[in-house]
Amino acid sequence: xxxxxxxxxxxxxxxxxxxxxxxxxxxxxxxxxxxxxxxxxxxxxxxxxxxxxxxxxxxxxxxxxxxxxxxxxxxxxxxxxxxxxxxxxxxxxxxxxxxxxxxxxxxxxxxxxxxxxxxxxxxxxxxxxxxxxxxxxxxxxxxxxxxxxxxxxxxxxxxxxxxxxxxxxxxxxxxxxxxxxxxxxxxxxxxxxxxxxxxxxxxxxxxxxxxxxxxxxxxxxxxxxxxxxxxxxxxxxxxxxxxxxxxxxxxxxxxxxxxxxxxxxxxxxxxxxxxxxxxxxxxxxxxxxxxxxxxxxxxxxxxxxxxxxxxxxxxxxxxxxxxxxxxxxxxxxxxxxxxxxxxxxxxxxxxxxxxxxxxxxxxxxxxxxxxxxxxxxxxx
Numbered sequence: 001x002x003x004x005x006x007x008x009x010x011x012x013x014x015x016x017x018x019x020x021x022x023x024x025x026x027x028x029x030x031x032x033x034x035x036x037x038x039x040x041x042x043x044x045x046x047x048x049x050x051x052x053x054x055x056x057x058x059x060x061x062x063x064x065x066x067x068x069x070x071x072x073x074x075x076x077x078x079x080x081x082x083x084x085x086x087x088x089x090x091x092x093x094x095x096x097x098x099x100x101x102x103x104x105x106x107x108x109x110x111x112x113x114x115x116x117x118x119x120x121x122x123x124x125x126x127x128x129x130x131x132x133x134x135x136x137x138x139x140x141x142x143x144x145x146x147x148x149x150x151x152x153x154x155x156x157x158x159x160x161x162x163x164x165x166x167x168x169x170x171x172x173x174x175x176x177x178x179x180x181x182x183x184x185x186x187x188x189x190x191x192x193x194x195x196x197x198x199x200x201x202x203x204x205x206x207x208x209x210x211x212x213x214x215x216x217x218x219x220x221x222x223x224x225x226x227x228x229x230x231x232x233x234x235x236x237x238x239x240x241x242x243x244x245x246x247x248x249x250x251x252x253x254x255x256x257x258x259x260x261x262x263x264x265x266x267x268x269x270x271x272x273x274x275x276x277x278x279x280x281x282x283x284x285x286x287x288x289x290x291x292x293x294x295x296x297x298x299x300x301x302x303x304x305x306x307x308x309x310x311x312x313x314x315x316x317x318x319x320x321x322x323x324x325x326x327x328x329x330x331x332x333x334x335x336x337x338x339x340x341x342x343x344x345x346x347x348x349x350x351x352x353x354x355x356x357x358x359x360x361x362x363x364x365x366x367x368x369x370x371x372x373x374x375x376x377x378x379x380x
Contacts, residue, residue: 065095082108082118086125098133105129120149120156127159136167154180162370170195186373189219190364196228205232223253224364227260234263247273254286255348255377259362261294270294285316286377289347292324301328318379320347349380 089104105126109119127142140163146156161176174191182188196211209232215225230245246260250273257277264270274291281287292307305328308321346360353376355369360380365372 082111082114082122086121089125089129093129093132098129101129102126102133116149120146120153123149124156124159127163131159131163131166136163139163165191165365165370168194168198170198185219186222189215189222189225190372191215192218193222193225193228196225200228200232205235208232221252223249223256223259226252227263230260230263243269243273247276250277250287251280254281254284254290256362257286257290258293261290267298271298285311285314285379289316289318289321289379293347296324304328316379318347320380346380349378351376351378 085104085108089101092098092104093101105122108114108122109126114122123142123146127139127146130136130139130142140160143156143160143163146153147160150156157176157180161173161180164170164173164176170191174188174195177184177187177191192211192215196208196215199205199208199211209229212225212229212232215222216229219225226245226249230242230249233239233245234242243264246263249260250257254277261270261273264273271294274294277287278291288307288311292304292311295301295304295307305325308324308328311318311321349358349360350362351358352363352366352369352371352374354371354374355366357366357368359367362375364375366374
């Protein structure tokens with residue numbers, strides 16, 4: 001005897017007890033499937049969280065490769081976690097693998113339905129990638145794209161200002177510094193000074209003069225602007241004004257005094273300025289050193305020797321001072337002369353107090369961390 005599906009259904013529906021039992025079993029099965037689904041999701045969430053935490057810990061410990069591996073695993077578990085992909089790209093950028101960072105960050109822009117904040121974050125990171133690669137024009141484009149989404153975003157303004165600085169576009173750097181901040185008079189003065197230097201290279205002396213004057217108006221003790229403005233007055237034949245500005249620069253930053261003194265070619269004027277600086281700042285070691293160097297140029301070795309020896313007594317054990325004393329003292333044994341003369345040295349060391357970058361070459365903007373006016377000068 002055969003029983004078809006229709007007969008089974010009719011039998012179940014005509015029997016209330018069987019219907020209740022079946023409904024209960026179906027309900028239990030459905031509940032079981034929900035519990036299994038939840039447990040699976042909980043396991044996935046737990047795994048995702050563990051992987052993410054590991055990745056963050058590796059970032060903190062500066063173990064970039066391990067962080068990339070863990071965050072990549074997290075991204076595989078949940079491909080929609082855009083923040084994770086952004087972080088992975090940032091870690092590749094930190095490692096110097098800019099192309100891989102760009103591939104990851106730019107691929108995120110192709111995702112549909114990105115909200116405003118996510119898109120803004122991606123634009124900023126792509127811009128930072130290009131800036132790190134030295135592709136400043138492309139960086140500017142993405143920072144401007146970020147501003148088109150959020151015109152008041154301060155980070156985008158700051159990054160755009162900084163990339164104009166990096167590319168030495170001082171005119172636009174001034175514009176964006178004012179939009180981003182505009183309150184740091186030190187930086188404004190330097191930007192006007194750099195713009196003035198560019199104008200000088202273009203042969204636009206009067207425009208350069210206006211920018212140097214504007215720099216001093218923003219910050220009256222801007223050493224670089226004072227020195228360069230002195231150059232213009234010297235060029236115009238207004239020598240007294242030039243000497244006055246250079247002397248003022250020496251008094252403001254004695255540790256950079258050689259920059260100004262080396263511009264004075266008139267021996268009588270140089271003697272007068274050196275004598276005056278020594279009288280007004282008798283205890284300043286930099287003034288003593290640069291005065292001694294000036295006396296060496298003038299051929300007054302006895303005066304120079306006295307100053308060099310005074311510096312040694314003060315605890316300034318610069319190798320350059322020893323070289324000078326060997327040069328002055330004709331009775332120095334030849335082996336000492338050979339040792340001193342063939343040992344490379346620079347008189348001064350210029351160090352950024354912000355990041356520790358050090359060089360034998362003067363800088364006003366740190367080549368490494370890009371900060372202005374964080375310069376410390378010391379004897380080498």
